[in-house]
Amino acid sequence: MNLDLTEEQQMLKTSARDFFEKEFPKTLVREMEEDAAGYSPAVWSKMAELGWTGLIIPEEYGGSGFGFMDMVILLEEMGRACLTGPFFSTAVLSSLFLLEAGNEDQKKGLLASIANGQAIMALALTEPSATFRADGINTTAALDKGGYVIKGTKLFVHDAHIANTLICAARTRSWGPASESISLFLVDASSAGLKITPLQSIADDKQNEVVFDAVTVPAENLLGELNGVWPVVERVLQYSTVAKCAEMAGGADWALEATVEYSKERVQYGRPIGSNSSVQHLLADMWLEVNMAKRYMYYAAWLLAEGLPCAMEIAAAKTTVNEAYKHATRMGVQLHGGIGTTRDHDMGLYYRRSRQAAILYGDSDYCHEVVARQMGM
Amino acid sequence: MDFKFTPEQEALRQEFVDFFREEEKNAPDGWVESFEARYATDEGWAYHRSVADKLAARNWISLPWPREYGGWSLGHLEQAIFNEVYSYYRAPGLDIWGLPILSPGILEYGSEELKREWLPKIARAETDWCQGWSEPNAGSDLASLTTRAVEDSDDYVINGQKIWTTGGHRATHIFLLARTDPDAKKHRGITMFLSEMDRPGIEVKPLYFMNRAHVYNETFFDNLRIPKKNIVGQVNQGWYVTMAGVNFERSGSGTIATCQRDLEDVVQYCKETYRDGQPLSSHPLVRYKLADLAIGLEAGRQWSYYVAWLQSQNPLTAVEPSAAKWFDTEVVVRLATTAVEIMGLYGTLKAGSKWAPLYGKFEGWCQMSLGFTVAGGATEIQKNLIAWMGMGLPRG
Numbered sequence: 001m002n003l004d005l006t007e008e009q010q011m012l013k014t015s016a017r018d019f020f021e022k023e024f025p026k027t028l029v030r031e032m033e034e035d036a037a038g039y040s041p042a043v044w045s046k047m048a049e050l051g052w053t054g055l056i057i058p059e060e061y062g063g064s065g066f067g068f069m070d071m072v073i074l075l076e077e078m079g080r081a082c083l084t085g086p087f088f089s090t091a092v093l094s095s096l097f098l099l100e101a102g103n104e105d106q107k108k109g110l111l112a113s114i115a116n117g118q119a120i121m122a123l124a125l126t127e128p129s130a131t132f133r134a135d136g137i138n139t140t141a142a143l144d145k146g147g148y149v150i151k152g153t154k155l156f157v158h159d160a161h162i163a164n165t166l167i168c169a170a171r172t173r174s175w176g177p178a179s180e181s182i183s184l185f186l187v188d189a190s191s192a193g194l195k196i197t198p199l200q201s202i203a204d205d206k207q208n209e210v211v212f213d214a215v216t217v218p219a220e221n222l223l224g225e226l227n228g229v230w231p232v233v234e235r236v237l238q239y240s241t242v243a244k245c246a247e248m249a250g251g252a253d254w255a256l257e258a259t260v261e262y263s264k265e266r267v268q269y270g271r272p273i274g275s276n277s278s279v280q281h282l283l284a285d286m287w288l289e290v291n292m293a294k295r296y297m298y299y300a301a302w303l304l305a306e307g308l309p310c311a312m313e314i315a316a317a318k319t320t321v322n323e324a325y326k327h328a329t330r331m332g333v334q335l336h337g338g339i340g341t342t343r344d345h346d347m348g349l350y351y352r353r354s355r356q357a358a359i360l361y362g363d364s365d366y367c368h369e370v371v372a373r374q375m376g377m
Numbered sequence: 378m379d380f381k382f383t384p385e386q387e388a389l390r391q392e393f394v395d396f397f398r399e400e401e402k403n404a405p406d407g408w409v410e411s412f413e414a415r416y417a418t419d420e421g422w423a424y425h426r427s428v429a430d431k432l433a434a435r436n437w438i439s440l441p442w443p444r445e446y447g448g449w450s451l452g453h454l455e456q457a458i459f460n461e462v463y464s465y466y467r468a469p470g471l472d473i474w475g476l477p478i479l480s481p482g483i484l485e486y487g488s489e490e491l492k493r494e495w496l497p498k499i500a501r502a503e504t505d506w507c508q509g510w511s512e513p514n515a516g517s518d519l520a521s522l523t524t525r526a527v528e529d530s531d532d533y534v535i536n537g538q539k540i541w542t543t544g545g546h547r548a549t550h551i552f553l554l555a556r557t558d559p560d561a562k563k564h565r566g567i568t569m570f571l572s573e574m575d576r577p578g579i580e581v582k583p584l585y586f587m588n589r590a591h592v593y594n595e596t597f598f599d600n601l602r603i604p605k606k607n608i609v610g611q612v613n614q615g616w617y618v619t620m621a622g623v624n625f626e627r628s629g630s631g632t633i634a635t636c637q638r639d640l641e642d643v644v645q646y647c648k649e650t651y652r653d654g655q656p657l658s659s660h661p662l663v664r665y666k667l668a669d670l671a672i673g674l675e676a677g678r679q680w681s682y683y684v685a686w687l688q689s690q691n692p693l694t695a696v697e698p699s700a701a702k703w704f705d706t707e708v709v710v711r712l713a714t715t716a717v718e719i720m721g722l723y724g725t726l727k728a729g730s731k732w733a734p735l736y737g738k739f740e741g742w743c744q745m746s747l748g749f750t751v752a753g754g755a756t757e758i759q760k761n762l763i764a765w766m767g768m769g770l771p772r773g
Contacts, residue, residue: 001379001380001381001382001383001454001682001686002378002379002686003378003379003380003682003683003686003687004378005378006378069378260768260769260770263770264769264770264771271771272771274764274770274771275770275771275772277757277761277764279770280760280761280764280765280770281757281760281761281764283764283768283770284759284760284761284763284764284767284768285760287700287763287764287767287768288700288703288704288763291697291700292676292677292680292700292704293676295676295679295680295683296675296676296679296680298378299380299679302378302379302380303380312671312675313675315672316671316672316675316676319672320672320675320676365665367672368664368665368668368669368672369664369665369668371668371671371672372664372665372667372668375644375667375668375671376644376648377644377647377648377658377659377664377667
């Protein structure tokens with residue numbers, strides 16, 4: 001057992017911390033929240049140059065060849081920085097789908113473009129059914145004249161408005177269990193019949209409605225096995241759940257640290273508010289929740305990276321991180337007082353993100369049910 | 378990061394499992410925990426003694442001690458594994474006062490003579506210790522204790538009162554703190570003494586727990602004479618001797634394992650128990666509550682290994698073990714109270730009734746567990762320590 005970061009991870013963490021403090025200050029976060037595209041192409045190129053967009057892409061496909069645990073460390077720093085933009089959609093979700101399901105041509109073409117920063121990709125999975133289950137997918141794709149025609153509405157699609165390629169999940173068989181009827185397609189964002197409409201949301205995180213109005217894609221754009229790709233989707237969702245946990249843990253760390261610092265500085269009744277035990281005990285609660293959640297998140301990430309069974313642990317990690325991040329930012333606002341409730345204060349950035357992220361890839365109620373089933377109930 | 382145990386650690390775990398799984402079969406009927414029953418019932422104490430002798434025969438009591446004193450020099454992680462297995466199988470047999478609290482003080486501060494006299498007795502389970510620290514007016518603020526020790530030729534003469542002497546009525550020996558210099562600053566005038574319980578001048582009176590169990594006592598010293606050779610460390614050094622225990626394994630892995638076993642029992646009960654024609658385990662709120670406990674225990678278990686690992690890197694690790702103590706004991710209470718609620722009317726029945734589920738464990742445990750969040754540094758004290766030492770907040 002060795003629960004330290006490796007030397008390489010420590011370097012990655014330090015350089016990411018420095019990079020975001022310099023290149024992605026909170027002023028830029030706010031600018032990006034109001035910006036239609038929601039990301040800085042200049043920062044994106046620099047991240048590609050540092051090898052981060054291709055962090056988990058093997059070197060043979062032009063990537064940096066790092067592992068998932070390294071990605072976890074980088075994502076923590078991104079969560080801490082409130083990084084906006086398509087990193088998660090592109091470098092995490094889409095890279096994983098291509099690695100897990102792509103054929104050699106697809107990998108060679110797209111993974112290299114992700115690694116060099118040219119490709120921006122988005123995952124069109126969820127729909128108005130608002131679940132991450134296979135039976136929530138009603139979009140269809142049917143073979144017609146050598147191509148697939150996709151019809152349906154995708155919802156909550158992050159970064160579709162700036163993507164050049166979408167990965168779309170659709171039903172390719174009208175009978176049988178949903179989990180044995182889903183296929184994935186690579187869709188060029190300039191395809192005819194594709195209509196992308198931005199959605200305003202709590203975290204200003206650029207979600208979209210994506211309507212596929214008979215969008216035709218060539219047959220070779222099938223990504224993975226026809227009708228049989230759902231196990232891959234489930235595996236990628238496991239990775240993305242833990243990856244989201246990592247981002248959230250980084251945000252929670254910031255919320256805790258900022259609140260501790262403020263409690264030492266803010267003087268009322270002639271002494272720092274942090275000298276009151278009522279405040280200290282709230283902060284101790286946050287300290288335990290945030291640190292315990294972070295350690296457990298590392299454990300779940302390690303199990304996943306090692307290929308060990310971890311369905312229960314991932315659900316437990318998501319719940320633990322959800323609750324820690326929500327509570328740290330909720331009490332972060334409370335202990336900052338009135339100023340914490342304003343648009344100008346940074347705590348609101350994290351509070352809003354915690355509310356968004358706690359629902360992505362499994363809210364706490366859903367995760368409890370997963371755990372209950374894993375317990376044999 | 379690597380969460381794997383070494384093959385040696387896995388083999389050790391298996392050795393512990395093989396022993397304790399078998400040993401549990403020798404437990405008295407209805408044995409569902411090893412804390413209250415060992416002190417409160419004669420069968421429980423007899424079982425504790427029989428397991429203690431077997432552990433001594435295997436030389437498993439002194440696992441964490443240095444080899445020169447008969448120990449195995451077992452690391453913090455290995456100790457955490459031992460405690461996990463030991464607790465999962467609800468084993469008694471370890472002297473929970475002599476081993477984790479007294480022996481580190483003797484090892485760090487005791488003279489060679491003191492070590493040679495007392496450590497073998499602990500290792501061979503010839504002694505059962507109780508702790509004479511707290512007083513009616515010295516609880517969380519232990520250093521304000523007022524029991525006096527006055528020098529008289531080769532002895533000290535002790536007068537005063539102790540409280541919360543867990544197992545004092547079963548113990549053969551007591552380690553106690555008394556004030557030897559009333560003029561010094563309060564932490565600097567305290568000395569630790571060792572005494573047999575059958576010396577004249579010691580009186581033990583039961584202090585019944587709210588469920589009637591006889592676990593605690595009040596202990597009175599009336600001109601108790603203790604020879605100077607029974608002082609641990611130096612005169613007036615007693616406060617620092619008490620601190621030696623912080624180096625001991627404090628991961629809380631045992632508490633978590635106790636809860637994991639209990640949760641397994643409750644889950645099984647919920648699968649087998651029907652209400653309104655449905656098993657309790659199909660009720661959404663029951664599922665949620667049990668899953669919530671399981672999630673807490675999962676996170677708590679990894680935290681305990683994290684603490685053990687931190688302690689193995691730096692024995693002076695202070696903040697994370699405090700967090701473990703707080704979290705783990707709160708989860709014991711939460712599990713016990715949740716179990717009683719899920720069992721409904723049945724949950725309130727005492728052990729001994731044929732209607733009491735799971736031997737009435739949680740009727741008792743939802744009371745007994747309240748002591749755990751108080752003893753050994755109340756939850757609020759642990760939160761203070763985290764605030765001051767972990768976050769650098771000003772002492773109020």
